[in-house]
Amino acid sequence: MTAIPKLVIFLGIALILVGLLWAYSPATLRTLFGWFGRLPGDIRYQNGNTFVFVPWVSMLLVSVLISIVSRFFR
Numbered sequence: 171m172t173a174i175p176k177l178v179i180f181l182g183i184a185l186i187l188v189g190l191l192w193a194y195s196p197a198t199l200r201t202l203f204g205w206f207g208r209l210p211g212d213i214r215y216q217n218g219n220t221f222v223f224v225p226w227v228s229m230l231l232v233s234v235l236i237s238i239v240s241r242f243f244r
Contacts, residue, residue: 177243 192203211227 173243177240 207223207225207228209225209227209231213222213224213226215222
């Protein structure tokens with residue numbers, strides 16, 4: 171198997187573990203990541219029954235972190 175499929179499998183398992191940790195963690199751990207999705211630049215709009223959420227800055231941060239990790243493994 172080449173490097174790319176191994177990396178995708180590793181990232182998938184890591185995301186599953188982070189999701190499980192986040193879902194079943196105590197409240198103190200959730201407050202540690204409570205800022206995510208509420209950064210300046212993330213767009214939240216609510217009017218009546220309409221709610222729109224566009225996490226521009228949060229996804230930019232995720233993209234930068236993924237880029238740094240991928241450069242590390244090269």
